[in-house]
Amino acid sequence: MCIAGGRVEDLTATKAPHITSQSSDRTMVRRVMTHDHLFYQGDERDFIYVVQSGWVKLYRTLIDGQRQVVGFANPGSILGLESDGEHTSGCEAITAATVRAIPVSRLAEVCRQDAAFAEHILRQIGRQLGAAQAQLATVGAQSADQKLATFLLSIADLCNVSPAGDFDLPMRRGDMAEFLGLRLETISRKMSDFQRRGWITMTSLYHCRLVRREVLEDLAAGGDLEDATMLRVS
Amino acid sequence: MCIAGGRVEDLTATKAPHITSQSSDRTMVRRVMTHDHLFYQGDERDFIYVVQSGWVKLYRTLIDGQRQVVGFANPGSILGLESDGEHTSGCEAITAATVRAIPVSRLAEVCRQDAAFAEHILRQIGRQLGAAQAQLATVGAQSADQKLATFLLSIADLCNVSPAGDFDLPMRRGDMAEFLGLRLETISRKMSDFQRRGWITMTSLYHCRLVRREVLEDLAAGGDLEDATMLRVS
DNA sequence: CGCGCGGTTGATCAACCTCAACCCGCGTGG
DNA sequence: CCACGCGGGTTGAGGTTGATCAACCGCGCG
Known part of the structure; x- marks a missing residue:
């Protein structure tokens, strides 16, 4: 099994062939197969992703090899908002999936211009925080x-x-x-x-x-x- | 111990005496003593709060009485972003604390007008999501x-x-x-x-x-x- | 055919829970 | 002043849940 970190080269290697479309707004759709990674824990966070089809899992790997899945994401979920700098979790497809990738460089700009989009993101991440807290209660209690x-x-x-x-x-x-x-x-x-x-x-x-x-x-x-x-x- | 829900009247009862200042931007500072509640699980979410001093805990209560603390918050933390409608966690001061209360009715408006503030909130909640995921790994693994x-x-x-x-x-x-x-x-x-x-x-x-x-x-x-x-x- | 992956099942064990006793400091009231 | 209760914490004995380790199954595939 793959330990996170230092996998940027693999990622870029697998990324290019899977770009299926690049639209005018500089976002692109990425297609991944079951067990492909969208990104690894420790990777540079250069995109956020909106799941369009399929399921992915978000997980963290501890030094001793223990892993914790911190969430499953289905269409509509936005990934990569929980960190800046590097991804704090890895993301692996559990079914074939398609995602829309948005460069983080564009994110601030978009939020500034499109208030409705910013609000939508805020609601999404709030929902994810609530889900994480619910999961914490399930796992802990x-x-x-x-x-x-x-x-x-x-x-x-x-x-x-x-x-x-x-x-x-x-x-x-x-x-x-x-x-x-x-x-x-x-x-x-x-x-x-x-x-x-x-x-x-x-x-x-x-x-x-x-x-x-x-x-x-x-x-x-x-x-x-x-x-x-x-x-x-x- | 208090089970969440149906405590709105108590909350309003204790809230009024603690308002110490109301500034021109319709936010106000609230002062709470150790073990006072800022809000209960199930309360209407009419404010979000920015912690200014002291510590508070966020916790969920399960039907069987089990409780899970989902986070501790110290100055700088923003509370109440994880839900819309009702608070999904209760919030209790573990030390004397002061918070700035911002009406949720003003929140969307502020985000629309003040992009920098919106970005700050987004970063804060992202950080909280990351913290929740880290905690999930700790508790689960x-x-x-x-x-x-x-x-x-x-x-x-x-x-x-x-x-x-x-x-x-x-x-x-x-x-x-x-x-x-x-x-x-x-x-x-x-x-x-x-x-x-x-x-x-x-x-x-x-x-x-x-x-x-x-x-x-x-x-x-x-x-x-x-x-x-x-x-x-x- | 043989192998590997994912899953199921069994036996054993230890980490953590449960319940209970007890301690200490503090506030209260007789 | 002391007795008392109470909240918070510590410690002990014993029980249960879920982890561990290992065997085994079924299936797909080279």
Whole structure:
């Protein structure tokens, strides 16, 4: 697995081939495949990105190799606002994805000229801060079962759960574990538990059905008073 | 202890007597005593606040009574940007403090007119997002000892640690515990451990000296690649 | 076919929680 | 003055949750 830092050359190497369009306003659309990186922790922060399709994860790597996923982002999310100078997290696509890249050099200028855009960005980042705080409450104050219940409900909402309760689970077990501050074995066990108890059914590894949503809601409700959304489209 | 929500009347009741000055730009300075609330989780978000002196904590309360401190704020921090509508966290002073209150109704207008201010706010909230993500990594991926080491070093920096290594610890054990996702007994034990090992000395309950900073740094370095600052003055 | 990746499951263990006792300093009221 | 209660902190004994380590499965692919 890749430790962040010193990967600028790789990034630029992979970046160029993926530029698919460059519009007149000097922003460009970038296309990434599953497990491609948009940027690494420690990279120069020369762009911010607006997710247009697909899912990406934001994660930090600690010196001892431990990782923490600090957020998942779906279309509408804006990435790269949390730092100036260098990226404090790495960003990896968990599905194929497209993003619009905006040079940070243009950012201040745009904010100055386009107040509505500035307000939109402010709202987006505020939302992300709220989501990070909600996640902090989940990771810091909930049990493994509560964490998983909270997580499944959030993802279900974000993924437009069908009336029958079906939804996609775009990330791997390890990503969920690193997001919730658990080990992947624990995720696996708890998912099996939930299934055994008849609360969910896994129709495939990455597709889930909520059978008894109320139970999960009760569990998660030993959760936050607010809804624990994650980085969500505004 | 107070569960958030439905406390608007109390808030307004305590607010009025504390207004000490109202300047021409319709902002006002509010003075709060230790353990006073600036606002409760669920309150209408009618002001944002800029901390001018003292320390406050931001925390969320879960339905089952568990609490998570999502941040400490010292002078320079801006509060209330993480939500629109209602406050998603409560805010309680941990020392006597003064804040400047800015009506949210004025916020959009100000951002539209004063681009520099808008940029400053954007930088502040970005910093807070970064801090929240760093905290997420600490809470989700570190052991109790690592968490405490990380925390002590952060606070030491924020509190202008003296050359000798002395600094104030403005919050109680329970606040530290709720911030780090631990129990206060665990905090107490680990602090005793650290002292026994000669890494720190507690000159009083709320005053600490770093004796072997390097050791704490090594410990925390099983920590984040970035410095795990918390809500910090820009 | 063999290998690697992602996931599941089992057995064991330790970190941290829980509950309880106890200490200390302080304010209050008899 | 002392007794008392209370808030905040420390310490101890014992229990549980989730981590760790390891085996194993299924699948896709070279």
